[in-house]
Amino acid sequence: MISEKKSIKRLTFDELQATLEIMGLRGYRAGQITSWIYQHYAVTFEEMTNIAKGERDQLAAAFSLPAPSLLQAERSSDGTRKFLFGLEDGHAIESVLIPDDDRLTLCISSQVGCQQACRFCLTGQGGFARNLLFYEISDQVLEVSRILRNEGSRGITNIVLMGMGEPLANLEEVLKAVRIITSDRALGISGRRITLSTDGLVPEIDALGRAGVKVNLAVSLNATTDETRDRIMPVNRRYPLMELLAACKRFPLEPRRRITFEYVLLKGINDSEDDALRLARLLKGIKCKVNLIPFNPFPGSEFKRPVDISVKRFQKILQDRHYTVLVRESRGRDISAACGQLRERASAGRH
Ligand code: SF4
Numbered sequence: 001m002i003s004e005k006k007s008i009k010r011l012t013f014d015e016l017q018a019t020l021e022i023m024g025l026r027g028y029r030a031g032q033i034t035s036w037i038y039q040h041y042a043v044t045f046e047e048m049t050n051i052a053k054g055e056r057d058q059l060a061a062a063f064s065l066p067a068p069s070l071l072q073a074e075r076s077s078d079g080t081r082k083f084l085f086g087l088e089d090g091h092a093i094e095s096v097l098i099p100d101d102d103r104l105t106l107c108i109s110s111q112v113g114c115q116q117a118c119r120f121c122l123t124g125q126g127g128f129a130r131n132l133l134f135y136e137i138s139d140q141v142l143e144v145s146r147i148l149r150n151e152g153s154r155g156i157t158n159i160v161l162m163g164m165g166e167p168l169a170n171l172e173e174v175l176k177a178v179r180i181i182t183s184d185r186a187l188g189i190s191g192r193r194i195t196l197s198t199d200g201l202v203p204e205i206d207a208l209g210r211a212g213v214k215v216n217l218a219v220s221l222n223a224t225t226d227e228t229r230d231r232i233m234p235v236n237r238r239y240p241l242m243e244l245l246a247a248c249k250r251f252p253l254e255p256r257r258r259i260t261f262e263y264v265l266l267k268g269i270n271d272s273e274d275d276a277l278r279l280a281r282l283l284k285g286i287k288c289k290v291n292l293i294p295f296n297p298f299p300g301s302e303f304k305r306p307v308d309i310s311v312k313r314f315q316k317i318l319q320d321r322h323y324t325v326l327v328r329e330s331r332g333r334d335i336s337a338a339c340g341q342l343r344e345r346a347s348a349g350r351h
Pocket residue numbers: 114115116117118121122123124125163164165166199220339
């Protein structure tokens with residue numbers, strides 16, 4: 001049910017400060033409230049014991065403090081965990097927690113569904129409902145952190161915006177969410193540990209560069225000719241490869257940082273030796289690393305996973321040309337691995 005009171009999380013820090021002053025509360029309470037919500041996981045104003053009782057009552061009368069509901073959680077045999085969260089308006093989004101050596105990476109969603117319609121992606125096939133608001137993006141980090149704290153587990157170390165949605169198509173809200181995730185008053189995760197992944201929205205890559213937010217950029221490339229990329233990623237018809245790579249070249253990188261190019265290997269489509277050679281030529285002059293992701297078929301998908309030997313051959317061609325290339329397996333294959341699958345299954349179960 002949608003609460004009639006406004007969620008306090010809908011206010012940015014500056015808006016909260018201004019609102020508190022209008023209510024006759026001291027501006028510094030904004031920092032205390034933020035810390036209670038994001039660092040002490042408070043779910044009521046009553047818990048905020050360093051705020052005077054009368055002021056807590058005033059806050060509770062004016063605001064709600066809702067959290068997304070956890071609709072479903074699954075754990076894979078490889079340690080990957082998926083969480084399906086319900087939003088106030090009944091939509092559901094998913095977040096995936098991926099343990100890896102000393103890292104614990106949370107993959108979060110930025111939209112309900114996605115408009116980009118990449119042919120190899122289940123989320124892309126499911127259509128688009130709406131953009132997430134900034135606090136719905138940061139809440140995924142907050143809620144999974146809360147779960148980990150309650151379990152006594154180690155906390156999230158890295159964030160990737162590679163779940164449902166194209167983050168750069170919702171850039172304004174994503175940037176506000178990043179401010180909460182990185183703020184020392186809130187979730188306190190360094191921007192160097194946050195990666196935004198785009199399918200290639202050139203004006204927004206430039207806008208992200210201008211925004212001065214120190215996060216990592218990943219580009220989902222997946223093809224070495226416009227012909228193939230047009231076919232598997234409709235965004236390429238608006239921003240062809242050369243425009244995209246030019247935007248990558250001019251993207252301002254911090255010292256020692258690199259752009260990550262994601263390349264989903266689709267059998268017989270983009271996994272040939274010629275593709276690998278072309279990719280090596282295309283990326284020349286860009287400070288980058290490459291993640292090769294053998295396609296993980298989902299029910300009804302038109303593509304196949306390449307055999308391991310062609311994955312290795314592709315990797316070697318790039319490595320021989322001095323690229324850093326990792327082969328990344330889709331994690332959590334036994335629990336609906338690709339983004340969108342948990343949501344699809346949950347909604348399939350509802351109908
Ligand atoms: S791969 Fe990413 S950008 Fe493409 S449809 Fe899927 S969620 Fe959207």
